[in-house]
Amino acid sequence: xxxxxPPFLFAPDIERLPRPRLRTLQLxxxxxxxxxxxxxxxxxxxxxxxxxxxxxxxxxxxDLARFPFTVKGDLRDNYPFGMFAVPxxxxxxxxxxxxxxxxxxxxxxxxxxxxxxxDIIARSLACAGARPGDxxxxxxxxxxxxxxxxxxxxxxxxxxxVTPMSGGQTERQIALIQDFGATVLNATPSYALNLAxxxxxxxxxxxxxxxxxxxxxxxxxSETMRAELDRRLGxxxxxxxxxxxxxxxxxxxxxECRLGLHGWEDHFLFEIVHPETLEPMPMGxxxxxxxxxxxxxxxxxxxxxxxxxxxLSDAPCPCGRTHLRILRVTGRxxxxxxxxxxxxxxxxxxxxxxxxxxxxxxxxxxxxxQGSLDHLTVEAEALAPRDEDSxxxxxxxxxxxxxxxxxxxxxxxVRLPGELPRSQGKAVRVRDLRKENG
Numbered sequence: 001x002x003x004x005x006p007p008f009l010f011a012p013d014i015e016r017l018p019r020p021r022l023r024t025l026q027l028x029x030x031x032x033x034x035x036x037x038x039x040x041x042x043x044x045x046x047x048x049x050x051x052x053x054x055x056x057x058x059x060x061x062x063d064l065a066r067f068p069f070t071v072k073g074d075l076r077d078n079y080p081f082g083m084f085a086v087p088x089x090x091x092x093x094x095x096x097x098x099x100x101x102x103x104x105x106x107x108x109x110x111x112x113x114x115x116x117x118x119d120i121i122a123r124s125l126a127c128a129g130a131r132p133g134d135x136x137x138x139x140x141x142x143x144x145x146x147x148x149x150x151x152x153x154x155x156x157x158x159x160x161x162v163t164p165m166s167g168g169q170t171e172r173q174i175a176l177i178q179d180f181g182a183t184v185l186n187a188t189p190s191y192a193l194n195l196a197x198x199x200x201x202x203x204x205x206x207x208x209x210x211x212x213x214x215x216x217x218x219x220x221x222s223e224t225m226r227a228e229l230d231r232r233l234g235x236x237x238x239x240x241x242x243x244x245x246x247x248x249x250x251x252x253x254x255x256e257c258r259l260g261l262h263g264w265e266d267h268f269l270f271e272i273v274h275p276e277t278l279e280p281m282p283m284g285x286x287x288x289x290x291x292x293x294x295x296x297x298x299x300x301x302x303x304x305x306x307x308x309x310x311x312l313s314d315a316p317c318p319c320g321r322t323h324l325r326i327l328r329v330t331g332r333x334x335x336x337x338x339x340x341x342x343x344x345x346x347x348x349x350x351x352x353x354x355x356x357x358x359x360x361x362x363x364x365x366x367x368x369x370q371g372s373l374d375h376l377t378v379e380a381e382a383l384a385p386r387d388e389d390s391x392x393x394x395x396x397x398x399x400x401x402x403x404x405x406x407x408x409x410x411x412x413x414v415r416l417p418g419e420l421p422r423s424q425g426k427a428v429r430v431r432d433l434r435k436e437n438g
Contacts, residue, residue, distance in 0.1 A: 014266055015123070015321045019314065022265055022322060023061060029294035030269060031058055034067075037300040040085040043078055044302060064269065064292065065280050069303045075105040075245060084108055086298050095244055096144045107146070107244050108298040114153065116295055117247060120264055121154020124253035127262060127321070128238040129213040130184045132159030137182035139173060139191060140218065142166045146248030147218055151186050154250060160184065167191060167424045170198045178209060185214045189221040189229060189237075190427035193361055196232035197422075207234030215240050217249060219426050220329050220347040224354040226258075228361055241326060246291050246301055252326045257318050260325030267295045270324065271303070272312055275333055286311045288333060289326065307333040309345075335430065337367060339376045342408045346429040349378060352405050358383050358394050362420045368433040376410040378402065381420050391416075 017025070034055035037044040047068045048054060057063060074083065081088050091108040109117065130136065136155045142148035148166055155162045163180055165173055173195060177185070185192060192214060199206045211233055217240030229237045241261050242249035251268055252261035263270050269292040272281040281287040289306045293299075311327045331345030338344075346365060354361040360381040368375050380398060382391055391414040399412040421428070 015127075015262075015323065017266070017322055019322055025266055026269055026294060027058075027061055029266075030061065030064065030292065031055065033292070033294055033296070033300050034058060034302065036085055036297075037302055041083055041300070043074060043083060044300075061269070064303065065271070067303055069278070069290065069305050070301055071305050072105055072245065075107075076103045079103045080106045081108070084298055085300050086110055091298050094144075095146045095149075095248070097244060104144075105245060107248075110297045112297050113299075116267070117150060117250060118153040118157040120247070120250040120267060121151055122158040123264070124240070124250045125151075125155055125158050125160070125184070125215065127253045127255045128215050128240070129236060129256050130155070130158060130160060130215070134160045134183045134213075135163065135180055136160045136184040136186055137163045137165060137173070137177050137180070139165050139167060139185065139187035139195070140249075146242070146244045150242070150248040150250060151215070155184075155186075170195060170424075171202065174199045174202060174204055174206070177206065177211070178204065181210050183210050183212045185211055185233065185235065187214070187216060188218045188423065188426055189216040189225055190219060190423035192216055192229055192233065192237075193225070194422045194424075196229065197360075200232070207232060209234065211235045213238060215253075217241055219429075220331055220335075220345070222347050222351040222354060223328070224351050225361065228354055239328065241329070243306060245299075245304055246293060246306070247296065251291065255317065255319040255321060259317060260313055260327045262317070262321050262323045263312075263326050265323045268292065269294060270312060270326065272310070273305075275309065283312055283314055286330075289329075309333065309336075337365070337374070337376065337430070339367075339374055339408050339410065342406070344376070344406060344408050348406050349402070350429075352402055353378075353380055353398070356398060356401065358386075359398065359414070360417060362422070363429070364420055365430045366433060367430065374434070376408065378410050378412045379415060379420060380412065381415045382417055385417060386414075 038055050051068045053066050090110050092111050093109045096104040096106045138151055140147035152162055212235055214235045214237045226237045239254045239261055241252040252263040254261050271290040272287040273290055275288045289308045289310050291304050293301045308329045309331050310329045312324050314324045331347055336343055336345055353359055353363050360383045362381045364379045366377040395412040395414045
């Protein structure tokens with residue numbers, strides 16, 4: 001591996017702003033964005049009126065808790081441009097979700113939004129350890145997905161050389177990582193693992209090359225997956241967080257200490273609420289993350305429910321940044337499975353499987369209805385070819401370990417190497433036969 005890059009800070013002043021000054025800045029921007037949303041978006045005028053609140057009611061940050069939440073359904077109900085706070089002619093770019101469960105959610109950006117986004121991504125990449133002059137191999141999807149273009153513009157703003165590869169063509173990606181001397185890899189963690197596995201099959205040792213930083217996000221992943229990626233790719237895996245409705249990638253990024261993701265509080269206001277009662281939770285308690293945008297022009301989001309389960313920490317970070325940290329996302333409200341009374345997140349299954357002796361880090365969860373109860377089957381993959389008896393014995397060991405560690409009873413099937421589908425972007429970890437069968 002190449003020598004570590006020299007220390008570098010992209011925005012040291014704002015990243016180290018004392019917390020009282022940071023809260024003052026947040027309040028000023030919150031009051032401004034509430035007035036902007038109320039004046040220009042009918043949905044917010046109606047929602048505020050129904051809740052009996054108005055932008056002028058906010059005198060301190062805690063007053064925001066009186067305002068209604070925004071949910072993904074609100075964007076779908078106002079499809080395509082009903083949530084925009086500027087005339088459509090001022091929107092210079094549109095992104096959208098896949099819309100696999102209904103109408104897609106559409107997000108728009110003014111020229112100012114695009115510039116702000118690039119600045120935030122540049123700051124985030126510097127926080128992760130990227131430096132001007134780095135070669136960033138961008139394997140996130142381009143197009144309507146915000147990941148590819150979001151990181152592309154930010155990396156250029158930082159001064160990196162960008163390879164806009166997108167997903168797929170795995171063998172070619174490996175060749176270009178080598179030929180171009182990539183020092184930063186940007187991908188989903190599942191696709192990064194796919195790259196590592198394919199490189200090993202090709203006899204390519206990426207771990208001994210110049211790759212230094214891996215920026216991975218867009219799906220939940222575990223600490224065991226992080227260790228696997230560090231080892232197999234020879235880099236430092238950094239967690240990235242964002243979502244299209246709020247901005248895209250760049251909402252939060254781990255620093256090189258890897259003690260949680262710094263949420264950029266000059267642009268976003270973060271809350272944790274109880275997933276069921278929706279009441280505010282104290283700092284450090286687990287709950288659902290809620291985000292309010294403070295600087296977006298085209299599509300302000302007021303108290304957007306992310307459905308992500310996590311905790312916040314405002315404890316000092318060794319890096320010196322003062323922005324609070326979002327601790328590792330353990331799952332999503334809508335991803336959680338209840339199997340015979342036990343709550344299970346896919347990331348919990350991953351934490352057991354990755355690194356388990358004889359098991360490759362590829363898995364899928366299949367949920368089906370058996371009588372009146374939900375039944376979970378975990379399909380894993382053997383690390384090397386095995387006969388059927390050996391795989392059944394390995395399946396028994398995995399099943400026992402899942403029961404011991406998570407408390408869930410499930411069936412385990414161990415497949416031969418290569419039998420489970422590989423990710424070309426976001427991994428599909430759960431196949432729900434209850435929905436497929438109506």
